Structures are given as structure tokens and as C-alpha cells.
Amino acid sequence: MPELPEVEVVRRGLEPRTVGRTITALEVLEPRSLRRQAGGEDRLRAALVGSRLTAVVRRGKFLWWRLAEPGGAEAGEALMAHLGMSGQLRMSTPGATTEPSVELSEGPASDPMRHRRVSLHLDDGARLDFVDQRIFGGLWTSPLLEAEGGVLAGVGSPDALLPEDASHIARDLLDPAADLSGIARALRSRRSAVKSLLLNQEIVSGIGNIYADEALWAARIRYDTPGAALGPRQAPALLRAARDVMERALEVGGTSFDALYVNVDGRSGYFARSLNAYGKEGEPCPRCGTVMRRVMHANRSSHFCPRCQRRR
Known part of the structure; x- marks a missing residue:
């Protein structure tokens, strides 16, 4: 599943190419991608066609576009997007191709034509495709509420208005607030x-x-350490480590193990080459040389160094 750096890469790619554009048509090829939309396809079409996209915002792994009515007034709702396990948002223009431009690791590729589920046609001739091989993600609208504290709702937001369906999501470590x-x-x-x-x-x-394993390795904390056992300096240090690793991932386009995560132009990120813990089972720890291990914990794989990250 794409994590914060990958979703932020997508947001930055969408911002200059969708903000200020008007939606001229909605094309739905897979109704399951609208499962969260109250009123279904007809309600989504009524909300979107003729609306202008005024901002693209991210909080955590959630993305949304602010919508304005044809006359310019705020619509009072946002178009939500969640990528789920395999979702992509791909931009295309007439006659252009969006083939991945870097070599990818083994893994299932998402065909941008076969797995295209929903498309928004924009007034400049561009098309925004929601591509989703496994159909766990989706698009839907959500009414806007005031964010806590009256501060900006997320990265890219013009104000404190937050979609109701994202109101339970905490702020992320790259959020200035x-x-x-x-x-x-x-x-x-x-x-x-x-x-x-x-x-x-x-x-x-x-x-x-991915980034949990990387942050825990950087902070020398074992995955199953109780939160209450963290010292007063350890917990902030862990959060700083998580923020640092995500900022470094963002600089190189995020982490791509296969073509299920690519940016809006179909290009993958390079951070997989810089990982120290995740996916490194059986390899020497970059810090001490001990063989890295992988265990199942709470139905997830956890990668760690048994020497650097000892049980407390």
C-alpha cells in the first residue's frame, strides 16, 4: 500500500495539472470504485461535472480535491481519493503515453488501460485516471468540516476545512501543524x-x-516494545526518525517494489535502494553486520536487527 511519501509524490504531481481545471465529464468503468459514494454514480456525476478543482490536499494517506461551483462559490464538499493497496492516479493528454520509465523489481504491474476504473475529463483536454488492479481504493465526495484548532486541514489546503470522512485521521509527521x-x-x-x-x-x-520498520531500525527500538516502555527521549526520537526517513523517501519519489506504485506520469520511486530494514531479511544489518530477521507480528511482517533492536 502506498504510504505518506508515495501519496505526497502523487499530490505534488497532480497539483499543477489539476488545480484550476474544470471537470467536463465523468467516466465510470468499475462501479465498485465508487462503493463509498452516497447516491452512487449519479450523485458523483452531479457533484463533479462542471465543478472546478481549487486545491489538492493530503493528510496521511488520504487525498482530496476542493470543489467550486461553476460560478466560483465553494461547493462545500471535497472529492476524496484513497489508493488502497494498488490504486494509482495517472494523468494523460491526447497522444501521450504513460509507460514507466525506470526498471522495476519483480511484482505485478498494473495495466493503465485494463485496470482503469474511473476517469475525470478536464477542460484542457487532459484525463485523470483512477487505476486500481485490486479495487480496494476509490473515489467519493465528502462534506467539509472545520479542522481542529482552526489551522490548515492538511498539506496543500487553503484553510481549515476538512472532509468529514478524513476527520478521524490524525495529522502526519510532515504536517507543520x-x-x-x-x-x-x-x-x-x-x-x-x-x-x-x-x-x-x-x-x-x-x-x-515500510516506514515503521525503517524508523524503528533507525531509533534502535524493537517492533514489539510496549509504548509505555519508551523513555521520554525515545518516543520523540522515534518520531523524528520516522519523519526523517519519509522526507528522504519523498526526495527520490517514494518506494517502488513493483509497478503497483508509480507517480502520475507512470514513473516509480527509488527509495527501495536506500532501505535499511524493510525487506532485508537474511542480509547483514547496515549498522552492526548481524543478520536481519523477519517475524510475523499482529498479522504483519516486521524486519529488525536482533542485536541493534534488542528486546527490553
């Missing part, structure tokens, strides 16, 4: 395994399996 001290206190107040806490999107959003 994120309260790292508050998040650290939340981690230390619970006895659940720290990795499970990092993956809890109501505590801190955007972190998935």
Missing part, C-alpha cells in the same frame, strides 16, 4: 506494541509497514 510532543505522549500512554501504535492512523497518520 503536527504536535510531535503530543504524539509522543500518546505513544507512551499505551501498552500496545510500538509498531502497532505507529500504524494507528488515529495517533499519527501516513506511516505504514
